[in-house]
Amino acid sequence: MNFDFTDDQRSIKSTAKEFLxxxxxxxxxxxxxxxxxYDDAIWDEMRELGWAGIFIDEEHQGQGLGIVELVILMEELxxxxxxxxxxxxxAAGLLIQHAGDDEQKQKWLPGIASGEALxxxxxxxNGRAPLVPDAEDAAVIVxxxxxxxxxxxxxxxxxxxxxxxxxxxxxxxxxxxxxxxxGGDVQGGLDRVATALSAELTGIAQRTMEMxxxxxxxxxxxxxxxxxxxxxxxxxxxxLLETEGARAVTYFxxxxxDSEPEELSLASSAxxxxxxxxxxxxxASALQVHGGIGFTWEHDLxxxxxxxxxxxxxxxxxxxxxxxxxxxxVARAAAxx
Amino acid sequence: MDLTLSPDEEAFRDELRTxxxxxxxxxxxxxxxxxxxxxRLEWQKKLHAAGWAGVSWPKEYGGRGxxxxxxxxxxxxxxxxxxPAPANILGLAMGGPTVIAHGTEEQKERFVEPIxxxxxxxxxxxxxxxxxxxxxxxKTKAVxxxxxxxxxxxxVWTTFAHHAKWCMLxxxxxxxxxxxxxxxxxxMDMQQDAVQVRPLVQITGQPEFNELFIEEARIPDENVIGGxxxxxxxxxxxxxxxxxxxxxxxxxxxxxxxxxxxEVARDRGLDDDPVTRQQLAQLYIESEVLRINAYxxxxxxxxxxxxxxxxxxxxxHWSDINQSLTETAMDIRGPEAPVVDGEWSYRFLRARxxxxxxxxxxxxxxxxxxxxxxxxxxx
Numbered sequence: 078m079n080f081d082f083t084d085d086q087r088s089i090k091s092t093a094k095e096f097l098x099x100x101x102x103x104x105x106x107x108x109x110x111x112x113x114x115y116d117d118a119i120w121d122e123m124r125e126l127g128w129a130g131i132f133i134d135e136e137h138q139g140q141g142l143g144i145v146e147l148v149i150l151m152e153e154l155x156x157x158x159x160x161x162x163x164x165x166x167x168a169a170g171l172l173i174q175h176a177g178d179d180e181q182k183q184k185w186l187p188g189i190a191s192g193e194a195l196x197x198x199x200x201x202x203n204g205r206a207p208l209v210p211d212a213e214d215a216a217v218i219v220x221x222x223x224x225x226x227x228x229x230x231x232x233x234x235x236x237x238x239x240x241x242x243x244x245x246x247x248x249x250x251x252x253x254x255x256x257x258x259x260g261g262d263v264q265g266g267l268d269r270v271a272t273a274l275s276a277e278l279t280g281i282a283q284r285t286m287e288m289x290x291x292x293x294x295x296x297x298x299x300x301x302x303x304x305x306x307x308x309x310x311x312x313x314x315x316x317l318l319e320t321e322g323a324r325a326v327t328y329f330x331x332x333x334x335d336s337e338p339e340e341l342s343l344a345s346s347a348x349x350x351x352x353x354x355x356x357x358x359x360x361a362s363a364l365q366v367h368g369g370i371g372f373t374w375e376h377d378l379x380x381x382x383x384x385x386x387x388x389x390x391x392x393x394x395x396x397x398x399x400x401x402x403x404x405x406x407v408a409r410a411a412a413x414x
Numbered sequence: 415m416d417l418t419l420s421p422d423e424e425a426f427r428d429e430l431r432t433x434x435x436x437x438x439x440x441x442x443x444x445x446x447x448x449x450x451x452x453x454r455l456e457w458q459k460k461l462h463a464a465g466w467a468g469v470s471w472p473k474e475y476g477g478r479g480x481x482x483x484x485x486x487x488x489x490x491x492x493x494x495x496x497x498p499a500p501a502n503i504l505g506l507a508m509g510g511p512t513v514i515a516h517g518t519e520e521q522k523e524r525f526v527e528p529i530x531x532x533x534x535x536x537x538x539x540x541x542x543x544x545x546x547x548x549x550x551x552x553k554t555k556a557v558x559x560x561x562x563x564x565x566x567x568x569x570v571w572t573t574f575a576h577h578a579k580w581c582m583l584x585x586x587x588x589x590x591x592x593x594x595x596x597x598x599x600x601x602m603d604m605q606q607d608a609v610q611v612r613p614l615v616q617i618t619g620q621p622e623f624n625e626l627f628i629e630e631a632r633i634p635d636e637n638v639i640g641g642x643x644x645x646x647x648x649x650x651x652x653x654x655x656x657x658x659x660x661x662x663x664x665x666x667x668x669x670x671x672x673x674x675x676x677e678v679a680r681d682r683g684l685d686d687d688p689v690t691r692q693q694l695a696q697l698y699i700e701s702e703v704l705r706i707n708a709y710x711x712x713x714x715x716x717x718x719x720x721x722x723x724x725x726x727x728x729x730x731h732w733s734d735i736n737q738s739l740t741e742t743a744m745d746i747r748g749p750e751a752p753v754v755d756g757e758w759s760y761r762f763l764r765a766r767x768x769x770x771x772x773x774x775x776x777x778x779x780x781x782x783x784x785x786x787x788x789x790x791x792x793x
Contacts, residue, residue: 078418079415080416290788304789304790307780315779317727321707351700407691
């Protein structure tokens with residue numbers, strides 16, 4: 078028994094952390110967040126590192142690694158708040174890899190794995206998907222409704238830019254009908270997407286907790302660092318509890334995806350429910366620790382808080398995932414042990 | 415990451431499961447405390463005879479020398495089988511490990527075996543009426559007199575004092591040095607007239623705790639553990655065992671109680687109620703956090719010998735979850751919730767102590783803030 082990363086996984090994590098810290102320095106992050114743009118040169122470097130296809134089979138020009146490795150990257154991308162098409166492209170890869178037939182995989186996965194023909198995923202109801210990340214720049218758009226999904230060529234759908242509170246990720250609404258059905262395990266793909274997003278939320282929680290702790294050590298009021306007051310220090314301890322909790326359920330979901338797939342439905346919904354709450358609560362709590370400065374545009378905290386809230390509403394809210402957990406656990410308790 | 419058991423670990427689990435199926439003592443008698451204690455003592459003797467008492471202790475002291483993973487399996491299986499607690503729970507969980515860590519060879523020879531057999535029951539004399547969270551401020555005094563220590567003072571929250579032979583007693587032996595440095599850890603014989611035990615009835619109506627009134631009790635010098643003046647360090651060992659030993663057992667207990675709460679909700683047709691579903695799902699998710707963090711803590715202990723940051727969170731998190739679980743049970747039982755049913759009504763009241771015993775949640779948050787996050791101390 079061992080619930081820890083391998084040496085290879087640890088090295089992916091430290092490489093990602095260093096790379097992202099060097100590329101997304103505060104000035105760069107602010108420039109991108111204020112312009113609503115991504116940096117193509119940084120994305121090209123990520124592609125060269127093989128990130129885009131990290132979990133995609135070697136047969137389709139990916140790295141052939143697992144969801145644990147994807148989650149490692151997503152956590153670090155969340156920590157850096159990296160504005161990039163990484164997540165939306167990975168989501169399309171996950172759906173097509175799990176639910177696509179050989180022909181569909183052959184057609185789309187190599188482009189997603191290299192990042193040269195980007196994909197994305199959105200939820201569609203009555204012909205309209207209101208919030209699809211990075212749809213404008215995608216070559217292929219996967220739209221799902223419950224456990225059904227369809228592939229659309231970008232040129233065959235209407236895409237309209239949407240402004241959200243999160244200016245570090247681009248969104249659009251997509252209107253479409255028809256499309257090419259994905260016949261396989263759509264839910265398995267969506268569970269992996271939810272797991273990846275939980276990792277991003279964990280990274281955001283970790284980063285905003287660190288920001289709050291650092292500020293609480295420096296900022297003095299009544300002649301003492303505010304972190305010496307229990308009103309502040311206990312809040313910070315609670316942030317650690319929730320961040321570690323989000324990390325625990327997320328890593329377990331990633332482990333389940335790779336090693337115990339029969340546990341994935343429950344594990345991924347547990348992860349997305351907990352991480353959605355934790356990402357928001359920790360970043361909001363970090364804002365409170367920062368006081369007035371945390372409410373200003375000039376402080377970076379709000380970019381993290383807005384991404385956390387937005388992530389919490391993508392691919393199922395905490396409430397929706399909790400309801401799924403209830404469905405699965407109540408049904409299980411009824412079954413003979 | 416790999417959460418599967420090795421063939422040896424599976425064999426350990428299967429052996430234990432088979433033994434439990436053949437030897438489970440049945441349900442503990444309710445009501446009469448003496449009868450319940452005798453039942454637990456019988457159970458401990460049975461465990462000991464089969465080599466299942468003190469699984470984590472080294473073989474040379476009568477333990478099983480189990481690996482951390484086997485210890486985790488052991489606690490989870492005991493909860494799974496719904497076994498009663500052994501009678502000498504404090505000796506097993508804290509006293510023995512403390513003597514093994516800090517005692518002399520003679521002390522280990524003398525004290526360890528009777529803990530395992532249940533022949534000598536242990537209690538813990540740390541807290542005082544004026545010294546709860548600020549344990550190091552305690553006032554019970556020990557003075558050296560003719561090679562013996564003479565102890566006077568008062569202790570409180572002393573579980574099992576009325577059954578105990580030995581008390582893990584922390585007393586002040588030096589008033590001239592800073593408070594943490596003037597303490598000594600003793601093993602005090604409870605069977606002397608100078609020690610009076612008075613039961614302290616809890617909000618549950620049960621007298622699980624006691625007060626100790628100590629008036630010139632005598633302790634021989636050879637019953638000092640870890641040296642005069644080192645009492646704080648030795649006491650911390652005891653407390654670490656109290657907090658860390660609970661991870662797998664408490665996780666398994668929460669899982670078991672949640673499963674029976676889901677049954678209660680189903681019986682009442684509340685499994686379709688959206689609010690109840692949200693509450694039960696949240697409890698399930700939180701119990702998963704406990705379970706996975708127990709695995710993470712175990713991995714950390716195997717690799718480094720030390721619990722990681724998540725280890726310091728587990729007792730606090732468990733008390734939050736257990737309180738929330740028992741409150742949800744009251745919600746689900748609705749108008750009947752206040753009725754004493756010997757089960758949920760007791761658990762609901764007993765859970766209020768979870769965030770106080772073994773370190774209050776406030777103290778644990780201080781520890782996390784100062785030692786894990788590096789925030790400055792208020793003092």
